[in-house]
Each structure stands twice: as structure tokens, then as C-alpha cells.
Amino acid sequence: MSDILSHTDAGVMSLTFNRLDKKNAITSAMYTAMADAVAHAASDAAVKVLVFQGHESIFTSGNDIGDFLNQAPSTQASPVFRFLRGIATFPKPLLAAVAGPAVGIGTTMLFHCDLVYAGDNAAFSMPFVNLGLCPEAASSLLVPRMFGYHRAAEALLMGEAFFAEAAQEVGLVNRVVPPTEVNGYVQSQARKLAGKPLSSLVETKRLMKGNSQEEMLQKMDEEGQSFGRMLREPAAKEAFGAFMEKRKPDFSKF
Numbered sequence: 001m002s003d004i005l006s007h008t009d010a011g012v013m014s015l016t017f018n019r020l021d022k023k024n025a026i027t028s029a030m031y032t033a034m035a036d037a038v039a040h041a042a043s044d045a046a047v048k049v050l051v052f053q054g055h056e057s058i059f060t061s062g063n064d065i066g067d068f069l070n071q072a073p074s075t076q077a078s079p080v081f082r083f084l085r086g087i088a089t090f091p092k093p094l095l096a097a098v099a100g101p102a103v104g105i106g107t108t109m110l111f112h113c114d115l116v117y118a119g120d121n122a123a124f125s126m127p128f129v130n131l132g133l134c135p136e137a138a139s140s141l142l143v144p145r146m147f148g149y150h151r152a153a154e155a156l157l158m159g160e161a162f163f164a165e166a167a168q169e170v171g172l173v174n175r176v177v178p179p180t181e182v183n184g185y186v187q188s189q190a191r192k193l194a195g196k197p198l199s200s201l202v203e204t205k206r207l208m209k210g211n212s213q214e215e216m217l218q219k220m221d222e223e224g225q226s227f228g229r230m231l232r233e234p235a236a237k238e239a240f241g242a243f244m245e246k247r248k249p250d251f252s253k254f
């Protein structure tokens with residue numbers, strides 16, 4: 001069975017992370033599948049709303065670390081960057097249902113969603129510093145803008161998890177529901193949106209996003225260059241090596 005399930009019904013395309021044995025860690029092949037599906041959803045008139053969802057116990061543990069080391073993204077054409085640009089410029093409503101951990105890109109992708117619903121077990125984290133890396137997905141721009149600088153600094157410099165209630169308080173999450181209900185709830189919201197005129201949905205989203213898109217894409221490119229460089233540096237090598245060897249990283253030399 002595919003690691004990304006795709007299902008379209010009544011104007012709603014749903015992409016489901018389906019790699020539970022690896023906590024829905026995202027491989028390059030999964031990014032390719034998602035980037036292709038997002039591009040298709042953007043242009044197909046039969047799709048009015050796109051939904052990302054995971055399992056009631058986990059949204060995603062972020063980049064698959066082994067795969068990331070083997071196929072480090074090096075250009076803007078890399079699957080992960082193609083996926084990020086696809087969601088950042090997606091013209092139609094984009095929804096997410098998050099239960100359990102949403103690590104790294106599992107959290108940063110949410111800043112590009114229009115509506116986010118969370119299970120009360122949701123745990124959001126952006127542990128880039130703890131991995132010897134830096135923010136991606138324009139999160140260094142979008143997190144301070146949404147959270148305020150000091151809360152953003154806590155999330156991005158400390159890299160610790162924050163939970164559903166805090167995420168709702170800062171505006172990242174629209175509503176918190178029991179984990180077993182979150183996918184069903186997002187589907188019902190998506191169906192409501194799919195019953196509305198697409199041209200109005202698209203125009204409303206375009207107007208709300210205003211002129212911010214150019215700045216956001218530039219930040220994403222700038223972060224991508226730093227991220228790609230830092231991935232090859234000793235601190236990241238130590239962090240990823242430690243994860244593979246199931247030990248704590250030692251950053252005392254970096």
C-alpha cells in the first residue's frame with residue numbers, strides 16, 4: 001500500500017500519511033507523490049478543497065532522516081521544495097487534521113494551510129536547531145508573524161514541543177477535538193467548503209494573502225539554501241548520526 005493515500009470525493013481531495021511503522025516519516029518519494037498531487041489539485045476543476053491528514057496517534061515525524069541523508073535536497077527542483085512551493089502557492093482552500101506529533105515540516109507545512117484542526121493529543125515541534133539545521137518552509141518569517149517574536153524564538157530556538165491548546169491560543173489551530181474525531185471533523189469542514197463557489201473561495205484566499213507571497217517565497221528560498229548547506233555540516237551529521245544510533249547528540253564541539 002502507498003505511503004501517501006490519495007482520495008477524491010465530492011470536490012475534496014484528501015492526502016493521508018500512511019507509513020505508521022516509521023511514524024509517517026516523509027521520504028523523497030512521498031514528497032514527490034504529494035507535490036504531484038498538489039499540482040494536480042491546483043489545476044483540476046473537480047478538486048475544490050485539499051486536505052492533509054494522518055493517523056489519530058501521529059500526524060508525521062517529519063523528514064525521514066535516513067532518506068534525507070541519502071538524498072539531501074540540493075536544488076529548488078528537489079521534491080521537498082517542490083512540495084513546499086506547491087502548498088505555499090496553492091490557490092484553493094487547504095486544510096489539515098493533526099493528531100499526535102507533528103514534527104518539523106509536519107508543523108511548518110501548517111503555516112500554509114487555511115484551516116487547521118487538532119486532536120487534543122497534538123504535539124507540534126520545529127526542532128531544527130536540535131538537528132544542527134535552520135527553519136524551512138518560510139517558518140522563520142511566518143512563525144514570528146503569527147506567534148509574536150518571543151514565542152516564536154521559544155519555538156524555533158528551543159525546538160521543544162508545544163501542544164494543542166497553546167497552538168490554538170497563538171492562532172495556528174482553529175479548533176481542538178478528540179483525536180479519534182479530528183479526521184472526520186476536517187472532512188466535514190472540507191465538504192462544507194466544497195459546497196461553496198470555487199471562484200469565491202479562490203478570490204477570497206488571494207485577497208487575504210495579499211502581497212505577502214513574494215516575500216514568503218523569497219524567505220523559503222533563502223532558508224532552503226541555508227538548510228541545504230547546514231545539512232552537510234558537522235553539527236547536522238552528529239545529530240542525524242545520533243538519531244540513527246539511538247543516542248543523544250553531542251554538540252560540545254560545535
Ligand code: COA
Nearest residue numbers: 021022023025060061062063064065066101103104105131
Ligand atoms: N525518520 C526516520 N525514521 C523515523 C523518524 C524519522 N523522522 N521518526 C521515527 N522514525 C522511526 C524510528 O527510527 C523507529 O524505527 P524502528 O522501529 O525501525 O527503530 C520507528 O520510526 C518508531 O519511532 P520511535 O521513535 O520508536 O517512536 P516514538 O513513538 O517513541 O516517537 C517521535 C515518535 C515522532 C516523537 C520520534 O520518532 C521522533 O522524535 N522522531 C524524529 C523526529 C525528527 O527529528 N524528525 C526530523 C525533522 S527534520
